[in-house]
Amino acid sequence: MVSANNDWTPFVVSAPGKVILFGEHAVVYGKAAIAGSVDMRAYALVTPRNDNRARMAFPDIDIDVLFDGDTLPRLGSNDLVHPSEVEALVPEGINVSEGPGRIAILTFVYLYGSILAGRNEGAAGFNICVRSLLPVGAGLGSSAAFNVALSAALLQLSGQLQTDGSGAVDRKLINQWAFQGEQVAHGTPSGIDNSVATYGGFLKYVKGEASVSLNSRHALRVLITNTNVPKSTKALVAGVRSLRDRHPAVIDGILDTIHSIATSAAALFQSDSGDATDMAALELQVQDIIQINHGLLSTLGVSHASLERVRAITAARGLASKLTGAGGGGCALTLIPHGTPDDSVDAVERELAVEGFQCYRTVVGGGGVAITREVRGCSIEMWLRSLLDQQQQNTSQSCSDVFDIEIAGFAAFSAGSIAELKPE
Ligand SMILES: Nc1ncnc2c1ncn2[C@@H]1O[C@H](COP(=O)(O)OP(=O)(O)OP(=O)(O)O)[C@@H](O)[C@H]1O
Numbered sequence: 001m002v003s004a005n006n007d008w009t010p011f012v013v014s015a016p017g018k019v020i021l022f023g024e025h026a027v028v029y030g031k032a033a034i035a036g037s038v039d040m041r042a043y044a045l046v047t048p049r050n051d052n053r054a055r056m057a058f059p060d061i062d063i064d065v066l067f068d069g070d071t072l073p074r075l076g077s078n079d080l081v082h083p084s085e086v087e088a089l090v091p092e093g094i095n096v097s098e099g100p101g102r103i104a105i106l107t108f109v110y111l112y113g114s115i116l117a118g119r120n121e122g123a124a125g126f127n128i129c130v131r132s133l134l135p136v137g138a139g140l141g142s143s144a145a146f147n148v149a150l151s152a153a154l155l156q157l158s159g160q161l162q163t164d165g166s167g168a169v170d171r172k173l174i175n176q177w178a179f180q181g182e183q184v185a186h187g188t189p190s191g192i193d194n195s196v197a198t199y200g201g202f203l204k205y206v207k208g209e210a211s212v213s214l215n216s217r218h219a220l221r222v223l224i225t226n227t228n229v230p231k232s233t234k235a236l237v238a239g240v241r242s243l244r245d246r247h248p249a250v251i252d253g254i255l256d257t258i259h260s261i262a263t264s265a266a267a268l269f270q271s272d273s274g275d276a277t278d279m280a281a282l283e284l285q286v287q288d289i290i291q292i293n294h295g296l297l298s299t300l301g302v303s304h305a306s307l308e309r310v311r312a313i314t315a316a317r318g319l320a321s322k323l324t325g326a327g328g329g330g331c332a333l334t335l336i337p338h339g340t341p342d343d344s345v346d347a348v349e350r351e352l353a354v355e356g357f358q359c360y361r362t363v364v365g366g367g368g369v370a371i372t373r374e375v376r377g378c379s380i381e382m383w384l385r386s387l388l389d390q391q392q393q394n395t396s397q398s399c400s401d402v403f404d405i406e407i408a409g410f411a412a413f414s415a416g417s418i419a420e421l422k423p424e
């Protein structure tokens with residue numbers, strides 16, 4: 001908790017990105033969608049200062065701002081009609097020009113003003129530095145991972161997180177604030193991305209209902225391919241709407257089938273016993289419904305030549321792929337069943353790279369938000385620096401390797417320079 005003498009030790013909060021496995025587009029019409037966490041995470045390092053200032057350094061998006069604590073707003077629950085109206089409360093002299101930095105500054109001001117309101121008095125400054133392994137705007141929920149990490153960091157600073165192990169309460173609180181942060185950025189988001197980033201694992205989501213965590217014992221290995229083809233979610237959603245307006249009975253039939261796919265997937269994940277034979281059977285079924293779901297999305301007109309190229313390249317090696325997210329470019333996901341030889345995956349990645357696509361080998365279904373307060377053998381700043389160095393120096397390394405290092409708690413890498421991560 002923030003105190004006048006500010007003698008707390010630095011900590012790191014991390015939160016994962018997400019991928020939609022089944023149900024995109026149909027979810028807009030009240031059908032079910034299934035999403036899972038990916039093991040690519042945003043990391044927020046929080047360190048104390050001996051003054052009343054707050055420094056937010058987001059080097060991935062070239063943001064480094066020092067706020068005077070007295071100029072930041074203290075928001076009561078009725079001060080804004082909606083979180084997206086926060087712009088007027090940004091302290092004078094802070095540049096909020098267009099671009100990813102604008103949203104990040106607005107989100108920070110909103111969450112600082114709401115979560116720390118009335119709770120930090122006197123010399124209660126801090127530095128917060130966020131680094132992320134998630135590409136921005138690729139459909140992998142970088143914004144939600146950022147908001148969950150930021151909300152958890154500010155809640156921890158304000159002393160609102162329990163220290164008695166009542167993680168469920170904490171996650172609910174973190175998720176509520178992260179959703180508010182998402183509203184600053186996106187106006188009316190569904191809430192699925194922040195729920196996955198908070199709770200991790202696999203979630204079933206239906207618009208207007210609380211998301212349900214599915215009890216899967218296994219994580220799925222997937223290859224995510226960013227086609228780098230820019231897409232407009234808004235235009236793609238509008239395209240499906242206009243098709244449905246023209247052929248309501250036909251399109252509703254397709255949306256209902258997508259709903260059945262999502263609910264079948266939920267039942268599969270829910271009944272997963274953790275047994276290896278079950279895993280093989282589950283993966284076979286998942287492969288089938290990946291193909292069917294993609295076919296239906298393609299019929300809705302939201303595929304793209306680049307996504308069909310991913311499907312052809314992966315199908316040639318017996319792997320099933322579908323678009324994930326809005327389609328029209330963006331990302332595809334390919335299931336990598338256990339037992340798939342590494343050299344097959346390497347070959348697929350090489351072929352996809354030739355097309356100008358970017359691949360991320362990742363695992364779906366890992367943990368949600370986590371706070372790391374200490375590691376063995378070195379400072380937490382050095383640990384985080386090492387973690388990110390490892391990822392950046394070896395881009396062919398899968399993110400799950402990096403994540404395993406985190407789970408192991410500590411690895412003695414070369415320390416590297418920590419200046420980038422530790423403001424000042
Ligand atoms: N590494 C980062 N550092 C600071 N802010 C970040 C970082 N990554 C994401 N953000 C925040 O998230 C915003 C990006 O949100 P946007 O919705 O455009 O991308 P996304 O969440 O990756 O996309 P999608 O919703 O398609 O998954 C940025 O403007 C910034 O506010």
Ligand SMILES: C[C@@](O)(CCO)CC(=O)[O-]
Pocket residue numbers: 020023024025026027028139190233237324325326
């Ligand atoms: C296409 C869509 O279903 C998912 C985009 O990631 C749109 C939405 O749910 O808001």
